[in-house]
Amino acid sequence: MISELPLDQVRTLLAVVDEGTFDAAAAVLHVTPSAVSQRVKALEQRTGRVLLVRTKPVRPTESGQVVVRYARQLERLERDAHAALGMGPGDGATRVTAAVNADSLATWFLDALARVPQRPPIAFELHREDETRTAELLREGLVMAAVTSSPDAVAGCSVRALGRMRYLAAAHPDFVREQLDGPLAEGLARAPVMTFDRSDELQDAFVRGLGGAGAGGVRHAVPTSDGFAASVAAGLGWGLVPEAQAAPLLRAGRLVELAPERPVDVPLYWQQWKLDSPALAAVTDAVAATAATALRR
Numbered sequence: 662m663i664s665e666l667p668l669d670q671v672r673t674l675l676a677v678v679d680e681g682t683f684d685a686a687a688a689v690l691h692v693t694p695s696a697v698s699q700r701v702k703a704l705e706q707r708t709g710r711v712l713l714v715r716t717k718p719v720r721p722t723e724s725g726q727v728v729v730r731y732a733r734q735l736e737r738l739e740r741d742a743h744a745a746l747g748m749g750p751g752d753g754a755t756r757v758t759a760a761v762n763a764d765s766l767a768t769w770f771l772d773a774l775a776r777v778p779q780r781p782p783i784a785f786e787l788h789r790e791d792e793t794r795t796a797e798l799l800r801e802g803l804v805m806a807a808v809t810s811s812p813d814a815v816a817g818c819s820v821r822a823l824g825r826m827r828y829l830a831a832a833h834p835d836f837v838r839e840q841l842d843g844p845l846a847e848g849l850a851r852a853p854v855m856t857f858d859r860s861d862e863l864q865d866a867f868v869r870g871l872g873g874a875g876a877g878g879v880r881h882a883v884p885t886s887d888g889f890a891a892s893v894a895a896g897l898g899w900g901l902v903p904e905a906q907a908a909p910l911l912r913a914g915r916l917v918e919l920a921p922e923r924p925v926d927v928p929l930y931w932q933q934w935k936l937d938s939p940a941l942a943a944v945t946d947a948v949a950a951t952a953a954t955a956l957r958r
Contacts, residue, residue: 666728668735670704673697674712674725675732681718704728721801730802730817734936737805741938754782755940760799760807762792763857764826765929767886768905769955770808776947783940791860792929799932805941806933808948818932821949824956825926827904829911830867830919833896837917841899845919846873853879855892855900863901867925901925905955926957 676686677697687694705712712725721729741755761770766789774785788795788804795807799815814820832841841848849868854876856864861882865875881898883889890906893899894915902916904924910916931948933941 666704666707666731670700670707671728671732671735673700674704674721675729675736677701677713677719678721678725678729683719726801727816730800730934733802734817734934737934737936737938741940754784755938756784756786757806757938757940757944758786758788758804759944760788760790760795760804760809762795762808762929763789763884763886764903765792765808768826768903769951770948772955773948773951774944776951777943781940783943785944791857792927793860796932799934805936805938806931806944806948809930809932810927811932812928812930815932817935819935820930820932823929823931823949823952824958825928827957828863828901828925828927829904829907829921830899830923830925831893831902831907831911831916832899832919833894833915834917836896836899837919841919846871849899849919850874850877852877853881853898855889855898856880856882857886857889858882858884863925863927864899867901867923870923871920929956 673686673690676689677683680686680689683694683697683701687697690697701713708724708728710724711722712728714720714722766787777783788798790798792808792810795804795809796811796815798804799807799809799818808823812820812822836852840852846868849871850873854864859882868874868876879898881892883892886903886906889900890902890910893902894910899919902910907916911918929952931945931952933945
């Protein structure tokens with residue numbers, strides 16, 4: 662049972678995962694590497710599961726991730742208690758960690774953080790990651806909450822729908838005249854295309870939806886949301902731009918929609934630890950309230 666796991670063993674496992682080796686964890690904990698190894702083995706015997714893959718650096722197994730997440734939650738509760746008692750270090754702020762996709766970060770998420778009450782103070786630590794991969798940071802216990810495209814709750818987490826982020830296929834008017842003559846699917850299959858990074862398949866899925874094989878031609882990668890939109894507006898390639906960023910560029914004539922009848926909606930969800938943390942609850946309320954007006958229902 663989790664409640665029967667010795668705290669020194671749980672904290673030792675977390676130190677090994679965070680530091681990467683038994684020796685490094687021993688140095689942080691001020692014990693011998695042998696003591697670290699004995700604690701981890703004892704914890705594995707108690708749970709009846711292998712918790713670490715002994716590589717360099719070490720990696721938690723699926724069962725190990727559960728214990729690591731539990732250790733981070735204990736650490737968070739301890740910090741909250743210290744802050745509430747006026748025993749916290751530095752400014753005494755409670756830290757809330759969250760994983761957020763770049764487009765949400767560039768369009769609406771910061772507005773949500775601005776709505777979070779700062780009495781008592783809350784410090785935000787954000788991890789930028791694709792919405793298809795933010796849940797992995799939750800699973801590993803690296804963040805307390807995440808904006809994700811998955812409606813399937815990570816173990817130990819709750820999930821709520823936020824709304825749909827709309828993307829518009831767009832390009833600069835000169836780009837359209839020079840690159841996209843003829844059927845749209847054929848033109849997009851050979852024209853230069855903007856992507857966020859090598860794992861970005863949103864543009865390919867859009868072309869396949871038009872009956873093509875996917876986006877082709879030169880593939881540019883710009884790993885920032887604002888930079889992506891600016892690159893499309895500069896005529897480097899076509900791309901799917903968040904509606905909030907595309908709207909002013911469309912009004913200014915710097916972009917034209919390629920398929921007004923085919924917007925792409927990506928559903929977003931908020932997943933968070935099932936943890937009784939006032940700071941996390943305040944962030945969740947602000948995120949849900951902002952998403953209700955910023956995203957499509």
